[in-house]
Amino acid sequence: MTEVVHTPRVFSGIQPSGGLTLGNYLGALKRFVEMQNSGIETLYCMVDLHAITVWQNPDDLRHATRELAAGFIASGLDPQKSILFNQSQVSAHAELAWVFNCVARMGWLNRMTQFKDKAGKNRENASVGLFSYPNLMASDILIYKATQVPVGDDQKQHLELTRDIAAKFNNDFGVDHFPITEPKIEGAATRVMSLRDGAKKMSKSDPSDASRINMTDDAETIAKKIRKAKTDPDGLPSEIEGLTDRAEAKNLVNIYAALADMSVEQVLAECGGKQFSEFKPMLSDLAVAKLSPISGEMARLMEDTSEIDRILGDGARKANAIAQPILEETYDIVGLIRSK
Ligand code: AQP
Numbered sequence: 001m002t003e004v005v006h007t008p009r010v011f012s013g014i015q016p017s018g019g020l021t022l023g024n025y026l027g028a029l030k031r032f033v034e035m036q037n038s039g040i041e042t043l044y045c046m047v048d049l050h051a052i053t054v055w056q057n058p059d060d061l062r063h064a065t066r067e068l069a070a071g072f073i074a075s076g077l078d079p080q081k082s083i084l085f086n087q088s089q090v091s092a093h094a095e096l097a098w099v100f101n102c103v104a105r106m107g108w109l110n111r112m113t114q115f116k117d118k119a120g121k122n123r124e125n126a127s128v129g130l131f132s133y134p135n136l137m138a139s140d141i142l143i144y145k146a147t148q149v150p151v152g153d154d155q156k157q158h159l160e161l162t163r164d165i166a167a168k169f170n171n172d173f174g175v176d177h178f179p180i181t182e183p184k185i186e187g188a189a190t191r192v193m194s195l196r197d198g199a200k201k202m203s204k205s206d207p208s209d210a211s212r213i214n215m216t217d218d219a220e221t222i223a224k225k226i227r228k229a230k231t232d233p234d235g236l237p238s239e240i241e242g243l244t245d246r247a248e249a250k251n252l253v254n255i256y257a258a259l260a261d262m263s264v265e266q267v268l269a270e271c272g273g274k275q276f277s278e279f280k281p282m283l284s285d286l287a288v289a290k291l292s293p294i295s296g297e298m299a300r301l302m303e304d305t306s307e308i309d310r311i312l313g314d315g316a317r318k319a320n321a322i323a324q325p326i327l328e329e330t331y332d333i334v335g336l337i338r339s340k
Contacts, residue, residue, distance in 0.1 A: 003176055004176045004177075006147050006179035007145075007147070008040050008147050008148065009040070009041045009042075009144055009145065009146045009147055009148070010032075010036075010040055010041065010042040010043065010148045010150065010184075011044075011045070011140065011141050012028060012032055012044055012045070012149050012151060013044065013045035013046065013050070013087065013137075014028060014029070014045075014046065015047050015048075015050045015204075016046050016047075016061060016064035016065040016067075016086075017064065017204060017205055018064060018204035018205055019204060019215065019216055020067075020068060020071045020204070020214065020216075021192075021202055021204050021212045021213065021214055022192055022202065022212065022213040022214075022215070022291070023152065023189075023191075023201065023203065023212065024204065024215075025215060025291075025294075026188075026189035026255065027152025027153070027154075027189060027190055027191065028150060028151060028152055029072065029077075030075070030258070031150040031187060032044050032072075032075075032077060032082075032150055033076035033077060035150055036076075036077060036078065036081050036082045037076075040148070042081070042082040043082065043083040043144055043146070043319055043322075044072060044082050044084055045084075045085055045086065046065050046068045046069060046072075046085070046087065046312075047086075047087045047137075048065050049087045049094060049136060050087070050133060050136060050137070052129065053127055053129040053133050065312075066305050066308045067298065069084060069086070069308045069312055070297075070301035070302050070308060071215055071298055072084055073297075073311070074293075074294045074296075074297035074298045074301060075294055079314065083315045083318045084312065085315030085316040085318075085319045086312050086316070089312065089313065089319075089320075092143050092320065092324055092327040093136065093139050093143055094136070094139075095327055096142065096143045097132075097135050097136040097138075097139040099139075099169075099331075100136075100138050100139050100142075100165050100169075103165055103168055103169050104132075104134070104138070104164075104165050109131060109134060109135075112133075112134055112157060112158070114157070114158065115130060115131055115133070118130060119131075134158045134161045134162070135165070137155075137158050137161075138158075138162040138165045138166070141162050142178045142181070142326075143326055143327065144322050144323060145178060145179050147179050147181060147182060148181065148182050148183075148184050149182070149184060150184040150185075150186075151183060151184070152185065152190055152191060152192075153185050153190040153191040154191060155183070155185075156183060156185060159181065159183040163180050163181060166178035166179065166180055167180060173334070175333055177329070177330065177333060187258055188254050188262075188263065188264055189255055189257070189258035192251065192254070192255060192258075193248070193251040194208075194211040194212065195210065195211055195212065195225055195226070195228070196208055196229075196230055197211070198230065198248035198250070199247060210228060213225055213226075213287065213291070215291060215295055215298065216295050216298065216299075217295070218295070219288040219292060222287050222291065223281075223284040226280050226283055226287065227280055227281075229248070229280070230248045231248050231280075232246055232248065232249055234246070235273060235274055236249070236253065236271050236272055236273065236274050236275075236276075237268060237272055238268050238269065239268065239272070240264055240265060242272075243264075243268075249276075252276075252280070252283060253268065253271075255287070256271075256282070256286060259283075259286050259287060260286060
């Protein structure tokens with residue numbers, strides 16, 4: 001088998017299943033911008049087909065998709081530098097996902113912890129789409145032969161599955177067609193936790209709004225949520241070991257470090273010994289300083305949704321131009337006849 005050197009290409013996506021959270025921003029979006037600015041080819045997607053694995057009100061979904069696009073652009077993604085689009089406008093994602101439904105094994109999907117978490121006790125009532133979600137995610141990535149995927153830590157298992165699918169496809173058909181994609185899980189806040197429970201991930205679909213900071217929250221709301229964030233009675237340690245078994249304290253320090261572009265060690269060297277009554281206002285001020293320019297720009301962009309739709313349409317055309325030949329090549333490898 002000839003070994004192919006795959007051109008470096010970055011793909012990642014976020015679901016428009018609610019508003020963007022600080023977790024999405026620090027774990028994913030901030031890294032998307034860094035990768036875009038490193039000069040590598042980047043494609044970023046509003047994964048609306050993933051969002052509907054759980055029922056969405058259609059008007060809310062349309063609004064959330066446009067607002068997510070506004071969040072991408074306001075955070076620094078430039079439609080001239082990155083391809084920005086919504087998933088459902090590039091049908092090759094869904095088509096390749098079907099092929100992967102036939103490659104991935106039931107046993108692999110049965111091990112996915114996100115499905116278990118999201119389906120909860122009522123597994124029999126979960127949608128089939130929620131179960132096969134990781135196959136669509138593998139398709140999102142491999143339809144562009146993406147070599148790198150910036151994500152938060154919660155997506156690690158799904159990316160391992162993507163690698164398994166690529167390897168099985170290549171092996172089953174004796175080709176070196178799909179790259180074995182590298183996850184990029186980096187930075188001080190790869191898993192931002194809920195402000196109310198340090199054992200739970202901050203999530204846009206958490207029923208408690210107090211558990212998360214939304215990118216659209218105003219300064220007063222951000223300050224209030226941080227003031228009320230759960231902590232323990234001790235102050236900040238000066239060494240990282242002092243955060244062991246202190247999930248909530250660790251979370252606030254990680255958030256500070258990621259927002260300030262500092263390491264956790266640097267934050268503790270500066271703030272060690274402070275009580276949370278002193279550290280929380282510092283964190284609020286920093287969060288407001290970093291997030292309010294983004295939320296302001298999001299609001300401005302949302303005043304003209306036709307411009308957002310134009311950007312998404314333009315991005316979808318560019319994405320389609322990359323995806324379609326890869327889909328055709330894949331169908332040919334599988335043995336599906338394509339009439340010219
Ligand atoms: N709390 C988090 N900390 C760090 N990164 C996070 N991400 C999500 N939450 C955190 C990263 O954001 C990207 C987009 O995630 P997604 O929208 O596709 O779905 P998700 O991971 O399931 O995020 P949510 O907010 O929890 O959405 P819902 O509530 O709809 O399920 C991914 O890179 C993810 O790692």
